[in-house]
Amino acid sequence: MTGTSGISGVSEHSEEKRCRVVVLISGSGTNLQSIIDSAAGENSPYAVCAVISNKAEAYGLTRAQTAGIATEVINHRDYPDREGFDSALIETIDQYQPDLVVLAGFMRILTPGFVRHYSGRLLNIHPSLLPKYQGLHTHQRALEAGDREHGATVHFVTEELDGGPPIVQATVPIEPNDSAETLAQRVQVQEHLIYPLAVQWFAEGRLRMNGERAELDGQPLPPCGQRIDSRA
Numbered sequence: 298m299t300g301t302s303g304i305s306g307v308s309e310h311s312e313e314k315r316c317r318v319v320v321l322i323s324g325s326g327t328n329l330q331s332i333i334d335s336a337a338g339e340n341s342p343y344a345v346c347a348v349i350s351n352k353a354e355a356y357g358l359t360r361a362q363t364a365g366i367a368t369e370v371i372n373h374r375d376y377p378d379r380e381g382f383d384s385a386l387i388e389t390i391d392q393y394q395p396d397l398v399v400l401a402g403f404m405r406i407l408t409p410g411f412v413r414h415y416s417g418r419l420l421n422i423h424p425s426l427l428p429k430y431q432g433l434h435t436h437q438r439a440l441e442a443g444d445r446e447h448g449a450t451v452h453f454v455t456e457e458l459d460g461g462p463p464i465v466q467a468t469v470p471i472e473p474n475d476s477a478e479t480l481a482q483r484v485q486v487q488e489h490l491i492y493p494l495a496v497q498w499f500a501e502g503r504l505r506m507n508g509e510r511a512e513l514d515g516q517p518l519p520p521c522g523q524r525i526d527s528r529a
């Protein structure tokens with residue numbers, strides 16, 4: 298495990314307690330960047346305290362270091378099994394005393410023990426309109442199915458892979474000449490809007506997980522979460 302130190306989104310003179318967020322990544326970190334940028338505001342209700350990657354080459358680590366945020370690398374290949382990796386993750390994450398753990402392009406399936414440890418304060422963004430296309434390669438699957446629309450979902454993480462209660466969804470049209478790459482780019486524009494929104498809702502105490510449903514301001518959200526249409 299290797300790391301640097303620092304906290305972003307918390308001004309030196311900040312007295313109020315901001316929601317402490319730890320972000321897990323595996324790659325480019327564009328969703329991380331949108332969350333960092335959103336936390337930079339003077340009145341942000343949250344601060345990114347640390348970014349942890351299972352891949353040392355993840356560009357998201359550079360994004361975090363540029364923002365003065367502590368970084369850690371925990372390589373899943375250094376552990377004999379998922380339980381060992383997840384235990385090391387928990388030990389490192391908890392050093393930062395998070396109120397919320399955010400998966401932002403984190404590409405490892407987490408064990409039931411990890412999910413239970415952070416139950417109700419663990420979010421993920423998935424590149425499909427859940428419950429459609431759980432798992433990987435979602436853009437290609439939507440194209441091959443001939444879908445006319447696609448999108449992304451922010452959801453609470455549960456033991457069921459990509460099966461947790463949706464919080465917010467953004468839809469995008471699928472164009473006739475789309476490739477998986479062009480569709481992914483269109484989806485990511487919306488991801489960068491809805492993920493900071495969901496993190497802010499949680500940090501403001503407005504969002505909670507209540508069994509199988511997510512609640513916003515005490516009201517159950519629809520089964521697909523709050524819908525945001527990019528064409529609106």
Ligand SMILES: Nc1nc2c(c(=O)[nH]1)N[C@@H](CN(C=O)c1ccc(C(=O)N[C@@H](CCC(=O)O)C(=O)O)cc1)CN2
Binds near residue numbers: 403409421424456457
């Ligand atoms: N228990 C849970 N773990 C994770 C969830 C979840 O909802 N419950 N969400 C995923 C994020 N995700 C899709 O949004 C996802 C990530 C990774 C995989 C996957 O098959 N990973 C492989 C390795 C793939 C690779 O290294 O490229 C694996 O772990 O063997 C599927 C879906 C995060 N975890």
Ligand SMILES: NCC(=O)N[C@@H]1O[C@H](COP(=O)([O-])[O-])[C@@H](O)[C@H]1O
Binds near residue numbers: 322323326402424449
């Ligand atoms: N199943 C998880 C998954 O596929 N997540 C997807 O990985 C990308 C990460 O991009 P980023 O590293 O630039 O945020 C995002 O598009 C996210 O939806």
